[in-house]
Structures are given as C-alpha cells and as structure tokens.
Amino acid sequence: MSEPLISLTEVTRRFGTGAAAFQALRGVDLSIDEGDFVAIMGPSGSGKSSLMNILGCLDTPSGGSYRFRGLAVEGLSRDQRALLRRHALGFVFQGFNLLARTSAQENVELPLLYRGESATQRRERARAALASVGLEGWGHHSPAELSGGQQQRVAIARALVTGPSLLLADEPTGNLDTERSREIMDLLTDLNRDKGITVVMVTHEADMAEYAHRVVRLVDGRIASDVRQAERQDGGGRA
Amino acid sequence: MIWNALLLALREIRRNLMRSFLTILGIVIGVSAVITMVTLGNGATRAVSDQISSLGSNLLIIRPGQHLGPGRDSAGSAAFKVADADALRNQINGLAAVVPVSSKSVTLVAMSRNWSAGVTGTSRDWFSAGKWQIVSGRVFNDAEERAGAAVCVIGETVRRELFGGLDPVGRKIRVKQFSCDVIGLLASKGQSTMGNDQDDLVAMPLRTVQRRLTGSVDVATMMVSVRDDASMDLAKDQITWLMRERRHIGPGDNDDFSVMDTRQIAETLSSTTKVMTGLLGAVAAVSLLVGGIGIMNIMLVSVTERTREIGIRLAIGALEREVLLQFLIEAVALASLGGVVGIILATVASISGSALMHVPYLFNPMINLLSFGFSAAIGVIFGYVPARRAARLDPIEALRHE
Numbered sequence: 001m002s003e004p005l006i007s008l009t010e011v012t013r014r015f016g017t018g019a020a021a022f023q024a025l026r027g028v029d030l031s032i033d034e035g036d037f038v039a040i041m042g043p044s045g046s047g048k049s050s051l052m053n054i055l056g057c058l059d060t061p062s063g064g065s066y067r068f069r070g071l072a073v074e075g076l077s078r079d080q081r082a083l084l085r086r087h088a089l090g091f092v093f094q095g096f097n098l099l100a101r102t103s104a105q106e107n108v109e110l111p112l113l114y115r116g117e118s119a120t121q122r123r124e125r126a127r128a129a130l131a132s133v134g135l136e137g138w139g140h141h142s143p144a145e146l147s148g149g150q151q152q153r154v155a156i157a158r159a160l161v162t163g164p165s166l167l168l169a170d171e172p173t174g175n176l177d178t179e180r181s182r183e184i185m186d187l188l189t190d191l192n193r194d195k196g197i198t199v200v201m202v203t204h205e206a207d208m209a210e211y212a213h214r215v216v217r218l219v220d221g222r223i224a225s226d227v228r229q230a231e232r233q234d235g236g237g238r239a
Numbered sequence: 240m241i242w243n244a245l246l247l248a249l250r251e252i253r254r255n256l257m258r259s260f261l262t263i264l265g266i267v268i269g270v271s272a273v274i275t276m277v278t279l280g281n282g283a284t285r286a287v288s289d290q291i292s293s294l295g296s297n298l299l300i301i302r303p304g305q306h307l308g309p310g311r312d313s314a315g316s317a318a319f320k321v322a323d324a325d326a327l328r329n330q331i332n333g334l335a336a337v338v339p340v341s342s343k344s345v346t347l348v349a350m351s352r353n354w355s356a357g358v359t360g361t362s363r364d365w366f367s368a369g370k371w372q373i374v375s376g377r378v379f380n381d382a383e384e385r386a387g388a389a390v391c392v393i394g395e396t397v398r399r400e401l402f403g404g405l406d407p408v409g410r411k412i413r414v415k416q417f418s419c420d421v422i423g424l425l426a427s428k429g430q431s432t433m434g435n436d437q438d439d440l441v442a443m444p445l446r447t448v449q450r451r452l453t454g455s456v457d458v459a460t461m462m463v464s465v466r467d468d469a470s471m472d473l474a475k476d477q478i479t480w481l482m483r484e485r486r487h488i489g490p491g492d493n494d495d496f497s498v499m500d501t502r503q504i505a506e507t508l509s510s511t512t513k514v515m516t517g518l519l520g521a522v523a524a525v526s527l528l529v530g531g532i533g534i535m536n537i538m539l540v541s542v543t544e545r546t547r548e549i550g551i552r553l554a555i556g557a558l559e560r561e562v563l564l565q566f567l568i569e570a571v572a573l574a575s576l577g578g579v580v581g582i583i584l585a586t587v588a589s590i591s592g593s594a595l596m597h598v599p600y601l602f603n604p605m606i607n608l609l610s611f612g613f614s615a616a617i618g619v620i621f622g623y624v625p626a627r628r629a630a631r632l633d634p635i636e637a638l639r640h641e
Contacts, residue, residue, distance in 0.1 A: 058634050079558045086556025097551050111555045
C-alpha cells in the first residue's frame, strides 16, 4: 500500500494551562494501513480516549500532525471535520449511544439523513445495514425493547450504513457479557475481513484485543508496544 | 436540509406531545387573546358607527359645549332656548326639521308598578328624525305640543315593566305629580352597542317636560335634519354662524356649542372603542411575549436534556448549522403550531363573543396573519439562544453527558 489510511506524527494533546495542565498524549507516532484491525490497549489515564477522539476527528491535536488519507486534519475547521466524520468515519461507543424513543430503523437512517439521501434510499440502505448485523425485521423496535447486544448491533449498523473507510469502536464490548461480546467481536472481524473496513478499537480486555491483527499499548501518553499478531482462524481459536 | 430539519423537529414535537402542548399554551392564549380582543373591538366600533349612521346621513346635532362623550364641558356654556330652535327653523333654508330635545330621568307609576326611565321632551318631528316607528296609537299633535298636554309615547321596555303584556294606549302613567295619557307605543330598537336599552324611554311634548318636570325653558340639544337636496356643509356653516350671533360670540372667540353630523358623532364614539381595542390588544400582546419566554425556557431545558443526543448527531457528522436549524425549526414549529391553535380558538371565541355582545363578527385577515407571523417570529427570536447553545456543544463533552 502506497499511503497509510492514518498517519500520526509526534501527536500531543494537552488539557488546561499552567499548573493545572495535563498532558494526555506525549508524542504518538502511529500509522494504520487500510484494511487493518487495530486494538488500542492501556490502563486508564494512558491517553486511549484522547487518541481515539483525535482519530475520530472529534478533537484536534495540540501538537504534531494527523493525516487522514494524506489530508491534514489539524488544519480543518469544525464543520470540515464534521463532513469528514460524515463521509469517512463510523463510531461505535461503549454506551451504544442510540437515540432513545427512536426506532432502530430511524437510528440507522440518521447519518443518511444528514447526507441528504432520499427517504426511499434511506429506508433501503438502513434495512440492508440492519440485515448485515443480523437484525433483519427488528427495525421497528426502540432501543429500550432491545438487549444490550442487539443495541450494539444497531449502533454498528448505524456506523456502517454510510460505507465508512474507518470504524472507530470505543470499548464496544464494555457493557456486554462474554457471550454477547464474542458475537460483537465476530461481527467486527467479519466486517473487517469481508468489507475491508479498517477497524480501530479501544479495549482493556485482553481476550477482545486478541481478535485484532495488531495491538498497540499506550502507557502515560506514549506508545509502549506495537505488536502484530497472527491472524485468527475464522470461528476457531477462541480463548 | 430545511425539509429534513422540519421532519426531525416534528418528530420531536410528536414524541413529547404533552410537553409540547403545555409549551405552546402561552402562545395559544396570547394569539387568541390578541385576535379576539381586536375582532370584538372592531365589531363594537362597527356597531357604534352603524347605529349612528342608521339615524341617517342628513342629521346634525347641536349641543352646548365643545366635546362629546365623557368629561364634556357643557357646564360653562349656556343652554339653548326654544327661541333658538325657532330661529334655526325660520332663518335657515334647506332644513327639513329642527327638533329641540330636553330630558329628565323620573320615576313612573302605573297599575301599582314603578319604573324609572328617561323622559324626552321634544316635538313630533323627533320620531321621524330618530327613525322611530309607531306600532300602536299615534304621536302627539300640534295642539298638544303647544298646550303642553299631559300625553306621552312610550318605548317597549317601559310598556313591559309597567303594563306587562297589555296594550298601553289609552291607559295612564303617573309621572311625578301629574298623570299622563299614553297615546302611542314605539317599535322596539333593542339594545345599543354602548350597552343601554334604547326602548327604555318616554317621549312627551317639549313644553310638558319644561313646565312639569325640569321647570325651566332650557333646551338640552337640538337635532336638525337637512333636506336631501340641500348641502350639509352649507347648513352646518349657516347654523354655526347663526348660533354664534345669537350667543354673542366675538369674532376671535371659540364656539361654545358644537354642530356635529352623524359621521362625526360615529367617529367620536368609535374612537373611544378604538382606543380600548388598542389597549386590550397591547395587553394581549404582552401575554404573547410571555408565551415566547415559555418556549425559550422549554427549549433550553430540552437542549440540556438532549445533550447526549446532540453529541451523537455531531459525532455522526451533523454540521453546526444543521443542529442550529433543527432546534430553531423545532421552536418555530412549536410557536407556529401555537399560532394556528390560537387562531382557531380566537375564531370560536370571537364568534360566540360577538353574539353575546350583540356586535357583528368581522373576520379580520390582517390581524390573523399578523398574529401568526408574530408567533412564528417569537419562535425564531426565543428559539435562537437555545439552538445556538445546542449547536456550539463540544461533541466529546456532549457524548460524555449523562
């Protein structure tokens, strides 16, 4: 591959000023190729979330540079970053973050609404996205009527529906039991392998990180280790 | 984009139906109050002018003093005499009738019943000038007028109160110390817009009232009807000129009497109702403003409550202006909905209110449009601050919000 999808050079992130200042990232160099599946691990306070927010274009680095497909993100305005998120990124959160009292179908349609797609197109694509996460026919249910695993599937469908090149998952299994966690991880693995979507996932569970091709460990705002692991066999080798 | 924002806004309103209803209540009350007040006020104004113009366009009313209505300063101005009426009749051409009027409020007794009413002393021309119809009996004749005979023509209300269902003609009414023959009954005119009963009256020859009731030869007002072929303005000028001469008013001094035509009287009276309409409308407009503050309040609460939702929207790529527009349109949709409900309510209230007040219902498209536009504008003004707050949220903070 000629150019990496993501390339971070000497990225720092500082919060506050003066004595109260806190350095969350102290110079991170990271390059992620298209199609990779990366797990970011580390103890709390190591800068995982800060890194994730920068990767997701929700935040900008205090120093260093972040290039997404060669585009310098730190030079973009708030709205330009929103457009980048809209067209190239998908988010999956620990807390699912679905709109309450809104059907699964409408939740999945939401990103398409902002892309200005027609009602029929929205309906079709959202239905297809729900089917691809195994929730065919669940579209009319509201989040409250769905289990945690199902809610996370809806969230993944919402992230997928726009056909993003990068899927950012922040502790996607943090609120789920082991069985449900495995289902979600299998789903992410399938999406990565079958659709070629690059997945970057923050987790503190080692067995979830095993699903990734590459594990990046952060300690005190720096990369402590960056290990590429052998690809898992589909369905086998579960710990 | 606007269509999508509208869709989102309507979805949100539907989702919080009860709260949306309570939010728009202020606007509903404000809009309906403004429209109802103005509509009823216009109806009352119209009724007053209709009533005055029903007297005919060729009628002039001459009173001592300069002002009509409450606080008129007729006290300092000398009253007219019968000679003034005679002078007008004899010296000015083109007048159909000159009717002197003098009245007094007295207690009437008949068939052992009491009733208090105004007695109008006048000439028989008064009936035609005031467009009164006789349903039974007759009006007084020339001889009775000259002699000051104890005869009277009564209104429908007086008949009902004193004689019940009986025909009053040929019966007697006791007025103060004297007894008076009822010779005629007037057709009912109903209630006037100013709220007084026009049928509550007794008409007698002027001389009878002067001799037996007021005890003076004063004439309170004079009604002049101008012939159809004569000029009103010319008649007015001639009357003014003659009265100034008779009342010895110097060339530089102001008139101490007024000559008004029915149009002027209608304008004077309806200007009062117009001021009232304006004041009531202004009070109602304040409630519209309060309604707007209610919308702002709820929108601010809503933004706080939906912080996480806003975070989600921003994270999946909503632009600042799209979030702004969503909340702004939500506020405007709420306010406009309030406006529409208010207009419906106002229409119902105005129709039943005007029926109750016996004034015509005049649909005023201008005030309806204006109120609707104003309520929508209130949505924009009071929705902007909460909407901007929503749009400026930091997506990371918003997503972390519980």
